Amino acid sequence: MELLTCIGLIGIKLVLVTSEVxxxxxxxxxxxxxxxxxxxxxxxxxxxxxxxxxxxxxxxxxxxxxxxxxxxxxxxxxxxxxxxxxxxxxxxxxxxxxxxxxxxxxxxxxxxxxxxxxxxxxxxVFVVVGLAGLVILVASVLVTLYLVRRNKKKKQEQRDKDSIWIDQNITADWPVGNRNMVFSSNSTSKTDISNTHPSNMDSPSENGLALPFSTFRT
Missing domain, CATH: 2.60.40.10 (Immunoglobulins)
Known part of the structure; x- marks a missing residue:
């Protein structure tokens, strides 16, 4: 009986040993x-x-x-x-x-x-990031300058076109017989000076009226 008890205690001790962390x-x-x-x-x-x-x-x-x-x-x-x-x-x-x-x-x-x-x-990594940022900055500046110059050039071309006065409708439709027309400043009527008597040519100056002439280049 005592032997069995000892064996049991030894077995319990072995189980405790083998289960420890x-x-x-x-x-x-x-x-x-x-x-x-x-x-x-x-x-x-x-x-x-x-x-x-x-x-x-x-x-x-x-x-x-x-x-x-x-x-x-x-x-x-x-x-x-x-x-x-x-x-x-x-x-x-x-x-x-x-x-x-x-x-x-x-x-x-x-x-x-x-x-x-x-x-x-x-x-x-800092070097690469810095270089990439510099490239982006330079590219942005160049693109901005290009756009500004292009807009400036377009505006200049438009101003040049507007400064040239060519009325194609007038030159194309204006009758040849009316090239010597004169207009009175106090009248909307027109007079053909090509068929007017020479004596009538001096009447405006005598009446104190100056008739302006308009000459259109074809």
Missing amino acids: LPPPQLSVMTSGTLYMGQDIELQCTAPGDYPEGTFYLYSHSTGERLQTVHAPETKHSVTFTIETTYTTKSMEYVCMYESYVGTELQESEVSSVLSLTLHVPVW
């Missing part, structure tokens, strides 16, 4: 220097030395998505993850964990502390 790993940045957008970044997940040859997992802390899985080589208790960053993300947060055998049972570890990364914009 392993210690959390440490997640750190291996890439040195300033971290830039679009750069490949290396992260290292390290488990305690008592748990070699484990399987390591990298997760996105914000979404919980498993990003990568890496198996540690023989006698090693750490792995390296390579992250490919983009030009649209400026900050990222990661966690990692591992699985390792304890005896014959595969156990999971606790999750590591959150690793926050802040990415900087590369210098060449």
